[in-house]
């Protein structure tokens with residue numbers, strides 16, 4: 001058994017964040033002390049200091065500084081420092097307000113300067129907030145895209161299938177049109193991996209998925225079902241049309257020469273099972289299962305072929321859908 005030595009990679013990351021926090025905290029102490037001494041050099045302390053007000057505003061100032069730290073640490077990720085600068089200015093502004101409860105500052109100068117700083121600070125924070133919302137939206141979009149696509153081929157994955165299948169079906173039911181599914185499997189793909197290696201196999205998977213994508217119908221959606229198996233959802237498509245598309249894909253793959261690793265030429269074939277959805281059945285449990293059985297037939301009868309599932313043959317339920325009468329069995 002290959003035992004990989006455990007390395008503790010989290011420790012340095014934690015340490016570096018702690019170090020950064022220490023730097024920010026030291027800066028906070030330096031600025032606060034410097035402000036206190038500068039103000040105390042110019043103004044006398046009040047006779048009666050309201051420490052509760054001083055405490056409240058000092059806490060508010062510290063909170064603003066804390067938000068500055070958080071935003072400054074994330075500034076690069078968010079592609080902007082506006083929010084961080086905004087909170088920093090607010091921290092200075094609130095600190096000045098706190099000082100006005102300790103020192104005699106004439107002409108409401110402290111309030112004016114503090115107000116100006118707070119106004120500018122919150123304006124900048126507002127701009128930063130908009131940027132942050134935009135960044136967040138982008139991140140969510142990327143995450144959603146990544147969670148719904150297959151890393152290798154870039155096609156939709158099974159999760160996307162679960163999301164799309166019922167929506168597509170609902171549309172077909174609403175528009176009283178047919179709905180078919182196609183299950184594609186590459187023939188003897190194991191041989192490619194065994195003979196030429198997994199990397200070549202991967203290259204082939206990418207190239208072949210491009211052929212499927214090119215020759216599927218415009219309204220169809222293509223999914224990598226797993227390994228060398230693919231599924232196509234075909235809304236507004238009856239068996240006749242689905243069979244035509246499937247045969248086109250089979251012949252286009254067969255006549256294509258795949259070039260892997262720049263010069264290795266390979267020829268491949270695929271087998272396809274096609275089934276039409278019938279009212280009342282579940283796409284995954286029934287329609288796809290019938291397509292899978294049809295695919296199995298295509299494999300068992302020599303591969304490089306399309307087999308269309310006959311509803312009556314594979315199910316005990318009577319067909320209700322309008323298009324059911326057009327369903328045919330093609331045994332090759």
Ligand SMILES: Nc1nc2c(ncn2[C@@H]2O[C@H](COP(=O)(O)OP(=O)(O)OP(=O)(O)O)[C@@H](O)[C@H]2O)c(=O)[nH]1
Pocket residue numbers: 152185186187188189190191193197198199200201202205226227228299
């Ligand atoms: N390179 C590569 N190979 C994969 C991937 N996923 C599955 N496979 C391979 O696909 C092959 C599937 O083999 P089988 O299920 O025996 O099917 P087959 O050789 O195509 O045989 P038939 O289906 O009967 O035509 C296995 O060798 C898997 O390792 C992948 O992402 N990349």
